[in-house]
Each structure stands twice: as C-alpha cells, then as structure tokens.
Amino acid sequence: MPIRQLPDTLINQIAAGEVVERPASVVKELVENALDAGATRVDIDLEEGGARLIRIRDDGAGIAAEELPLAVSRHATSKIASLDDLEGVATLGFRGEALPSIASVSRFALISRRNGAEHGAALEIDGGRLGEVAPKPHPQGTTVEVRDLFFNVPARRKFLKAERTELSHIEEWLRQLALARPDVELRVSHNGKASRRWKGEGDLLSDVRINETLGEEFARNALRVDHSGAGLRLHGWIAQPAYNRASADQQYLYVNGRAVRDRSIAHAVKQAYADVLFHGRQPAYVLFLELDPRRVDVNVHPAKHEVRFRDSRLIHDFVYRTLHDALAETRAGSAVGVADAQPAYDPAQAARPDYNWRVPTRPLGLQVEETRAGYAALYGAPRAELAYGAPAPAGEAYAPPAGLDGPAPHPALPHSDDASLPPLGYAIAQLHGIYVLAETADGLIVIDMHAAHERIGYEKLKHAHDGEGLRTQPLLVPAALAVSEREADVAEREAPTLAALGFDVTRSGPQSLTLRSVPALLAHGDVEALLRDVLADLREHGESRRVAAARDELLATMACHGAVRANRRLTLPEMNALLREMEATERSGQCNHGRPTWARFSLSEIDRWFLRGR
Incomplete structure (x- = not known):
C-alpha cells in the first residue's frame, strides 16, 4: 500500500481514541x-x-x-503560543x-457568547462534518x-459499560x-433530574x-x-492511620x-x-503539590493523567519527610479532624503535669508521688526522676492523713475546655488484664495496654x-554478587548513597559487585537480597528505605517481646504512667503492626446507649 495523507476526519478519530476513552473523558476535557x-x-x-x-x-x-471554526480545528488553542509557554x-x-476529537465521534454543537457581544x-458538527456559524x-x-x-464508531460504542457504571x-x-x-459551583443532572451540587463557596483552606x-x-x-521548602509546597489532608x-x-x-x-x-x-x-x-x-511549572512536564500523557518531574528524587523525599513528620504527631489522645478540631495538647505537659484543675479533694503531693512510683515500676527509677523531678527532701514529703489505707480514689473530673488537661485522662480500672479504662472530662478512654507499651x-x-548512628560490620570474606548490568550501573553511580546506608560496594565487572561491609544490626539476615532490593528502589525512585525498614522490623520484634503482657495486673499509678507516656510518644495511636492502641467514647455517646435524655 502506498504512503498517503490521512483525511482530517480519520486523523481526528484516531486522536479521539487517545483522548476520548468514555463519557467521563469528554466531561473532563x-x-x-x-x-x-x-x-x-x-x-x-x-x-444515559x-x-x-x-x-x-x-x-x-x-x-x-x-473563532468558533478555529476552536474545533486540531492544534488550535489560546493557551500556549511558544515553546516557553509549553515548558511552563x-x-x-x-x-x-x-474539541475536534470529540466532535469527530459525536453529534456536536458549540454555542458561545463573549462578554460585550450583542x-x-x-x-x-455531525460526525466531523463542519456546519456554518449562525x-x-x-x-x-x-x-x-x-x-x-461514538455513533459513527460502533466498535468503540459497544465497549461502553452500563449506564450506572459510566455515570x-x-x-x-x-x-x-x-x-x-x-x-467553583458544580451542578449535575442525570436524565432530567438534579443529582449533585457542589456549592462554590470555599477555597483550598476550607473544610x-x-x-x-x-x-x-x-x-x-x-x-x-x-x-514548604526547596521551592515546593505540599498541603492538604491525610487521614489518621x-x-x-x-x-x-x-x-x-x-x-x-x-x-x-x-x-513516585x-x-x-x-x-x-x-x-x-x-x-x-x-x-x-487529599494532597496538593505546588512547584514552579517549569520543574514539571505535563505533556507526557494524551489525557494528562501523568506528569514527569525534573527533580523526582527531591520530590519523593520532600513528600515522604513531610508526611512522615506529620504522622509522627499522631499521639494517643490527640484531637484531630477538620470536622471537630480542638486545641492541640502540648506533649511536654506529660513530663510536667499540671494537676491544679482537679477537684482539690486529694493533696497534690500524694498524686505526684503515686505517679512517680508508677513510672519507676514501668520504666525504672531514673526515668521517673526525669519525668517528675527528684523526690522531695527529707522532712518535706507529704504525709497522708490518718486513716488513709492505700491509694485513695481519684476525684470526679469536671467538664472543662482547658487544653492543658491530659488527653487520656486518668486511669480508673483494668479490664480482663488487657485494657486500661481511663476517665476524661468528657467520657471514657479504653487502651490496649500491650499494644500501647509495644x-x-x-x-x-x-x-x-x-542516636548511636549507623554502624557497619565488615565481612570476614568479601562477597561476590552476580547482578544485571543495569543493577551494576546503579551500584556504581549510587556508591555514596549505598555507603550512607551501610553497604561498602564496589563494581568488579560488567555484571558483578563486591560487597565488603553491611549494616551491623542486619548482618545476620539476607543482606544480599536486601542489597538487591535497595538497588531496585534506587533505580526506580532514586531513594530507598529498605535498610531502615529492615532495621525497624527487627526493633519492632524486640519491642513486642519487651512489652507488658496480657493478664499482668497494673496498679493505678502504673496505668497513669502508661497514659502519660502514650501522650508523649510519637505515633502512639497505633501499635507497631498498625492496630489502634486506644478508643474514645464520649459521655454523650454513652448516654445514647442507655437512652438518657429521651
């Protein structure tokens, strides 16, 4: 078949195959x-x-x-005029x-009026056949x-799904x-009936x-x-784990x-x-990344679903660090949510608790001494001294009143909006040797004590x-690794990065590496497989956390074995010490395996259980 120029209608229909996948593609454009x-x-x-x-x-x-005929012509736009415009x-x-692609596969009409026009x-346009402007x-x-x-492209039309699916x-x-x-206000109707409306009354900071x-x-x-940082800004919302x-x-x-x-x-x-x-x-x-348009190429996908970053490694690290730091603040008891946000609790209060808000039926001295004793029981005396200070000098410690036999019960907690209140309240009991129950000013907190301590x-x-820094362990006999040429290229190019991760790797041939040292904490694992995974990450994302993840997995196992077990009976001071430690610990809302460590039940919710007030 000889080479020939395709007709415009066929060219537009071929382009429609890239741009118009289904009705949603038309709505998007x-x-x-x-x-x-x-x-x-x-x-x-x-x-339909x-x-x-x-x-x-x-x-x-x-x-x-x-300009209407020009608007439905291929490669006609008012949005760019030069290569500089395209790059930004x-x-x-x-x-x-x-417009021309959509018009080539439909019965199309374009009606418009500019501001000031009479x-x-x-x-x-009917299937690509252009009419007259009227x-x-x-x-x-x-x-x-x-x-x-797709009335004129039956093969495409039969691939459309059911009406409900396309909608x-x-x-x-x-x-x-x-x-x-x-x-922007958006109003949607389907088959003559209004189906959805989004009011245009907010901005990106609106909830x-x-x-x-x-x-x-x-x-x-x-x-x-x-x-914000490095010319980048990331904002929006991430859900709690x-x-x-x-x-x-x-x-x-x-x-x-x-x-x-x-x-990435x-x-x-x-x-x-x-x-x-x-x-x-x-x-x-829901995340919004903002950067100089010249640092991102949006012209890499016909439907503009994908982009390419000039500094993909920087973008990856910026997003990771931002979200990692935000998730570190998901401490147990912290109030979050755009629907009912409350004043943030200062975790420093966990180390310097203020009990003055409480009903003064028990002296302050005894409360602090009990809590110090709880810290000593769970974490040792030095930790208790650090959290609550040294014991009072001889002769100045509080002497309990006559007749006080054992720890007195904590007083009822008043309703209060004071942001300095401990978010997890104060312990009142232990349930089945597994859960700690704590009373707050507005309800009840239930804590899984093993998960929290873990x-x-x-x-x-x-x-x-x-704090110790990454320690490496030299191999007694350097290990030779057979790799692909692409992996060897990555290892040679990323040698400083690998060294920072604890691997001393040199290229010894087109498809071979020599491994001389490994991260000390992981020396007894399958370090060769770990190195291959790290090389894969560096090739695809320009960054790898495989070493940190492997280390964390080992540390998580150690923490699990060291945590308090079910059916261990804790005293009230020990329970309160656990609550204060949870409030001060990063990511304490979840255990090492991602399970929640606590749940809150408001007093109004509990009232509904028993139909109170009805």
Whole structure:
C-alpha cells in the first residue's frame, strides 16, 4: 500500500481514541476548558450515563463567533503560543485536540457568547462534518453539547459499560475536581433530574468540600498538612492511620491544581505510612503539590493523567519527610479532624503535669508521688526522676492523713475546655488484664495496654539506635554478587548513597559487585537480597528505605517481646504512667503492626446507649 495523507476526519478519530476513552473523558476535557475560561459555575447535564447526551454550560469568558471554526480545528488553542509557554504550562488544557476529537465521534454543537457581544453564535458538527456559524441567543459563557457519543464508531460504542457504571466514572472525576476547585459551583443532572451540587463557596483552606466530597468520617480523622521548602509546597489532608481503606479509592493527588497519578509520590506516601498502617490496608489523603511549572512536564500523557518531574528524587523525599513528620504527631489522645478540631495538647505537659484543675479533694503531693512510683515500676527509677523531678527532701514529703489505707480514689473530673488537661485522662480500672479504662472530662478512654507499651518501647529503641548512628560490620570474606548490568550501573553511580546506608560496594565487572561491609544490626539476615532490593528502589525512585525498614522490623520484634503482657495486673499509678507516656510518644495511636492502641467514647455517646435524655 502506498504512503498517503490521512483525511482530517480519520486523523481526528484516531486522536479521539487517545483522548476520548468514555463519557467521563469528554466531561473532563470540556469542564477543564470551562475552568481555563474563568468559569465560576459549571452545569453538567447527562443522559444515559453520558452516552446519549453530555451538555456542559459555563459562565466563563466565551468564544468569539469568528473563532468558533478555529476552536474545533486540531492544534488550535489560546493557551500556549511558544515553546516557553509549553515548558511552563499553568492551565489544565493546552493541546488543542479535545474539541475536534470529540466532535469527530459525536453529534456536536458549540454555542458561545463573549462578554460585550450583542448575541451568541452556534456551530454544529455531525460526525466531523463542519456546519456554518449562525447567530443564537446565549448568555455570556459557552455551552457544548455532545450527543450520541461514538455513533459513527460502533466498535468503540459497544465497549461502553452500563449506564450506572459510566455515570459513576463521571461522578468520581467530578469528585476529584470538586476537591481541587471549591471556588467553583458544580451542578449535575442525570436524565432530567438534579443529582449533585457542589456549592462554590470555599477555597483550598476550607473544610467544606472535604465534608461534602469524602464524608464526615474522613473529616473527623483528617490531619491538616502544610509544609514548604526547596521551592515546593505540599498541603492538604491525610487521614489518621486508624482510618484506612481496603482500596486506593480515597487517594487524591494534585500537581499545580491538576489531578494526576504519580508512582513516585504514591511510593513516598506508602513509605511514610509504612510504620503505622495495618498490613494490606491503604491510606486516604487529599494532597496538593505546588512547584514552579517549569520543574514539571505535563505533556507526557494524551489525557494528562501523568506528569514527569525534573527533580523526582527531591520530590519523593520532600513528600515522604513531610508526611512522615506529620504522622509522627499522631499521639494517643490527640484531637484531630477538620470536622471537630480542638486545641492541640502540648506533649511536654506529660513530663510536667499540671494537676491544679482537679477537684482539690486529694493533696497534690500524694498524686505526684503515686505517679512517680508508677513510672519507676514501668520504666525504672531514673526515668521517673526525669519525668517528675527528684523526690522531695527529707522532712518535706507529704504525709497522708490518718486513716488513709492505700491509694485513695481519684476525684470526679469536671467538664472543662482547658487544653492543658491530659488527653487520656486518668486511669480508673483494668479490664480482663488487657485494657486500661481511663476517665476524661468528657467520657471514657479504653487502651490496649500491650499494644500501647509495644509502640512506646519501639519508638525508644528507634531513637536510641538513631542516636548511636549507623554502624557497619565488615565481612570476614568479601562477597561476590552476580547482578544485571543495569543493577551494576546503579551500584556504581549510587556508591555514596549505598555507603550512607551501610553497604561498602564496589563494581568488579560488567555484571558483578563486591560487597565488603553491611549494616551491623542486619548482618545476620539476607543482606544480599536486601542489597538487591535497595538497588531496585534506587533505580526506580532514586531513594530507598529498605535498610531502615529492615532495621525497624527487627526493633519492632524486640519491642513486642519487651512489652507488658496480657493478664499482668497494673496498679493505678502504673496505668497513669502508661497514659502519660502514650501522650508523649510519637505515633502512639497505633501499635507497631498498625492496630489502634486506644478508643474514645464520649459521655454523650454513652448516654445514647442507655437512652438518657429521651
């Protein structure tokens, strides 16, 4: 067959195969055009899941009548004019292919009116056949109608799913958009009935869209994140580890306002949650990454679902560090959630508790002495001295009143909004030798004592090991490793990184490495397999936490064996010492395996159990 030029209609239909996968793809392209035009309200009318009709109406800048034929031409756009513009794209669309591609596989109509124009104008296209521009009444803005999608491409149309399935894809994309653009009102109708409305009354700092889009449960468990550095800013919400999902259905990432999927950032998020998430579960988050548009290439995917970063290693490390530090603050008892946020508790209060708020039926001296005794029982005398100071000098210690036999019960706790109150309250009992019950000003706290003590011990071991620094152990006989040429290239290029991780590795041939030293703590494990995994991470992500993860797994096992066991009876001072330590320990809301360590039951919730007040 001789080489020949394809007709424009066929060219547009081939392009449609890349851009228009299903009705949701059409909605995405048209709504993004509306947002780029400055729309503050967008109406989306659908029939039969978008297969029969998609109508997008906006109140944006509009299109001049004489530009309507150009708008449906290939590679025609008002968003870029030069290579410099392409390298710094700041709009959602820029390729100039969406409208002609959509028009080539549908019965298409474009009606628009620019601000100041006497009337609107309309242009109809039937399966790629261009009509004439005609005057038509229309308010400022643009309406795009797409009828009978794929009517002239039966092979594509038969691949469309059921009406409900196609509608769900559209709703999911609109949910993504609603999270990123709370300043825009979105109205959706299906088969003539209003189905959804997002009010355009907020900004990215508003919590309204989080409640509207992901629900109150996510909002109650969301941690606000906002960190800047190295020309980058990451902000948004991440869910507490206790709020996790079976799938990645609540993972939303935006780069400069564009919803994307990125493996490197997803890997960084997964690593940040690795120490606190239950096995096999997925974290939930809504994250916005902002950076200079010239540092990210958005022109790597026809539908603009993916991007490529110029400094992918820096981005990966920035996201990991930001989320890792945020999750470190998930201490037991901490109040989080955009729905019911409360003043933050200062963990330093755990070391210097203020008991003055309590009902003064017991002297302060006895309370502190009991708590010091609890610390000594759990963690030894030096720790107790550090937390509560040295014992009172002889002759100044509190003498209990006559008739006091054993520890007196703690007084009732008043209702209070004082942010200095211990979040976990004060212990009142132990249940079945497993759980500690604590009374707070507004309810009841239940603590899994083994899980909580396990996390406390684990964090102490990590801090102690980090303080010593990474120690390496030379191998008695250097090990020769047969690797692929690509792995050898990575090992040679990343030699300083490997040395920082505890591996002394040199390249000894095109497909061979020589290993001379390994991390001391992991010397008795399968260090060769660990090294291969590290090389794989460095090749794919430019960073690896395999060594730290292997070390943490070993330390977690040690902490588990050292934690208090079930059926060990604790005294009230010991229980209170555990509560104060939980409040001061990073990530104490979860044990080393990702299980929750505590649960809160408010007094109003308990009242509902017994129908009080009804």
